[in-house]
Amino acid sequence: MSDQKKTINPRAQSLIDDSLKLVYADMQDEALPDRFVELLSKLKEQDGQSDQSGDK
């Protein structure tokens, strides 16, 4: 039987899917490094500067 056709029992599948969502939710809840926000601010600032120089 191929791997694609082989299926696990619905209860085990449900348990795996629930665990996956919990682990992923846990990772999403981790605090983000400040550098991401700082990077976005910097990119926005650079865009603003290039817009200004383009207006001249």
Place this chain on the structure above:
Amino acid sequence: MMVSDIKAADPRDELPEHLPALRAFALSLTRNSATADDMVQDTIVKAWTNIDKFQAGTNLRAWLFTILRNTFYSSRRKLNREVADIDGVFTETLSVKPSHDGRLQLADFRKAFEQLPDEQREALILVGANGFAYDEAAEMCGVATGTIKSRVNRGRNRLAELLELNDDDALELTDSATMAVVSSNGGRTH
């Protein structure tokens, strides 16, 4: 209001709200927090500078995930090896039997998940955790829909093997770490 006053929404303004999911996706691919953060940073810069390539009205998160996964696989090809779990963000190698005894410990699940090949982990995260449709995930990964279905199925089967989830087991998901996550999410499971 004049027509010229109506400014189209800039998708770049929505980037911050996708960062937690983007980082979680990077963590699940790399299994290393420093590498994951570098990849997210690269993705932010690429998304920002190529925003003209994003089609308004389409799924921004899917677009960002595609950039990130392309960055990951490009980097993996360059290194020609798997990215190591230097700081053990996921945990060490699964070396002991799962201790579920009728209960599935979240820590055991993490260890087992880390054992999966990159492509299976990716497919499970996209479809199982993020809720992308099979065809959406297939498009993001540049493969056929059947390939994604196969990867998800193989991943689930492998996890069931590693976690020894047999038909006869009366399974529960009730360890303290798990319950803490459930409580903190108010029962939300995304």
